[in-house]
Amino acid sequence: MNPSTLIGIFASCVLLASVLLFTAESPQSFLNLPGLAIVLAGTMAATFISYPLKEVVRVVRLVGIVFRRENTYTRDDIKELVDMSRLWFKGDVRAVEAALEHTRNPFLRTGIQLVIANTKPDEIYDLLSWRIARLRAREQAEAQIFRTMATYAPAFGMIGTLVGLVNMLEVMEAGDLHVIGSRMAVALLTTFYGILLANLVFKPIAVKLERRTEERLIAMNMVLEGISLITKRRLPSFIEETLNSFVANYRDEIREPGKPRPRDGEADQSA
Numbered sequence: 001m002n003p004s005t006l007i008g009i010f011a012s013c014v015l016l017a018s019v020l021l022f023t024a025e026s027p028q029s030f031l032n033l034p035g036l037a038i039v040l041a042g043t044m045a046a047t048f049i050s051y052p053l054k055e056v057v058r059v060v061r062l063v064g065i066v067f068r069r070e071n072t073y074t075r076d077d078i079k080e081l082v083d084m085s086r087l088w089f090k091g092d093v094r095a096v097e098a099a100l101e102h103t104r105n106p107f108l109r110t111g112i113q114l115v116i117a118n119t120k121p122d123e124i125y126d127l128l129s130w131r132i133a134r135l136r137a138r139e140q141a142e143a144q145i146f147r148t149m150a151t152y153a154p155a156f157g158m159i160g161t162l163v164g165l166v167n168m169l170e171v172m173e174a175g176d177l178h179v180i181g182s183r184m185a186v187a188l189l190t191t192f193y194g195i196l197l198a199n200l201v202f203k204p205i206a207v208k209l210e211r212r213t214e215e216r217l218i219a220m221n222m223v224l225e226g227i228s229l230i231t232k233r234r235l236p237s238f239i240e241e242t243l244n245s246f247v248a249n250y251r252d253e254i255r256e257p258g259k260p261r262p263r264d265g266e267a268d269q270s271a
Helices: 003-022 033-050 053-067 074-090 093-100 106-116 121-174 177-231 236-247
Strands: none
Touching (some): 053 177, 074 177, 177 236
């Protein structure tokens, strides 16, 4: 399970519990099944109209990705690339082909196979870059589905509010403030549901998917750089150092933390 997703779910549950227990006389006052049905059914209907069926069906699988902790195995890819570069540098093509059988990264496997086939470096770069662009476009389109749902949900919440206000106006002639107040509360709850679903469900899922895509693109560009260096017959040690820069932790390039700044006029003792 993804720990950040679990923390977010726990925090949202605590928030909603606080709202229901400490700000309302009865927790049931925040429950309005018809209003929730208007928001959910309207959002899903508009989404089906906006996107092809095969793309909307993937929504369920994408929600599962948000809860699953996914590893890119970047370190393993670096090790495989460096090992294969050593074999390729020695001219042992059979050993490279044998190593490919145990490679779990299909993108890396394709690149090395193109190198073994003596494909031109420019053609290798263009083909792998096209696959990166295709993955970026596909996964950004998947995240956009949830951003679209986050746009629709508040709108259908407002529709539910208008429906509730119309029902409230029908009973205003009776002058019963209790009935008018309850109808007004029901009308406002649909807007509450729409905003809650948009900002606590749909948008966070979209952001999580976009961040996942960024990490996958970094890993693929790292492999692309490694393949490019192999085609240029760079030394394995140089390839390893270059690829490690893709996964290096952030470091302040201006000043190291914890070290005091020299006073004005103080001589540099390291000189």
